[in-house]
Amino acid sequence: MATYVLIPPAGSGPWYWHLLAEQLRDRGHDVVAVDLPCADDSAGLAEYTDAAVRAIGDRTDLVVVAQSFGAFTGPLVCDRVRVDLLVLLTPMVPRPGESPGEWWGGTGYAQARRIQAERQGWTPEQDEDPNVVFFHELPPRLVEEATANARDQSGTPFERPWPLAAWPDVPTRALLCRGDRFFPIDFLRKLVSDRLGISPDEMDGGHPVALSRPRELADRLEEIRREVCEVARPTSDRRR
Incomplete structure (x- = not known):
């Protein structure tokens, strides 16, 4: 059994993960859907990381899944606790010293969106x-629920540089969605390659994929976990 630690996108809370969490629990795993202080103007990335570490507690066999803006927090968690695998889902991949606010201009995001709109x-x-842009895959009822559960997002964590000097020593994978209209797939493929030096995994779906395709997302996360964690683990450990 693994513990999936789910770090949400900007302006989101644990509700965002509820359908995926059900799928992962049905597969026998523990799930921690992190409640970040996203509306608190006094909270930055350090406080986001503290909240995640407190939520994890003494759990082990951790798989951290960090989506979108959550990718700025996920590696910071991995720098604080032992994590078996970090999965960046449709991620804002950070660069050392770059603030989340600088990320948009530093990655060429606006141009990527203009190209997509023209196409x-x-x-x-x-x-x-x-x-x-966001809800094109969701039924009206789920759009209403997503809107009702949206949270205010403070600008404070966007103002300060990402504090790590280098990527943490943790196996890292990126999972992108081919139908993502907020972060176009070509844009993210290049970003992941340039900043992490890896080839991303891909699946169908739009940006809020945990709501639109929770079963498929759980399947892909499980495939990645088995590839990275179970294959790398010694046979004696797998028998415990």
Whole structure:
């Protein structure tokens, strides 16, 4: 059994993960859906990391899954506790010394979105419409629930540089979604390659994939966990 530690995107709480958490628990795993202080203007990435570490407690066999802006917190958790695997899901991959606020300009994100809008033939209004960019895979009922459970996101953690001098010593994989309209797939493929030096894993789905495709996401996370954790573990340990 593993413990999946789920770090949410910006402006989200544990509710975002509830469908995925059910799938992972059905597979026999423990799940920690981290409740970040995202609305607290006094909280930065250090406080986000503290919240995750407290939620983990004394659990072991950790698989940290960090989505979108959560990718700025996930590696900081791995620098504090022993983690078997870090999975960055549709991630804002950080660079040492770069603040999350600087990330948008430093990665060429705006240009990537303009190219996508031109390819799709979207008007400027459509490109800003959450039903077009985020919720296109979700049924109306789930869109209503997602909207009702959205949280305010403080700008404080976007202002300070990412504090690590180098990536933590933890096996790291990136899982991208081919239908992601917020972080276009070509943009993320290049970002992951440039900043992590790895080839990403991919699946179908849009940005809020934990809501739109929880079963498929759980399957892919399990595939990655088995590849990285179980294959690398000595046979004697696997028999315990």
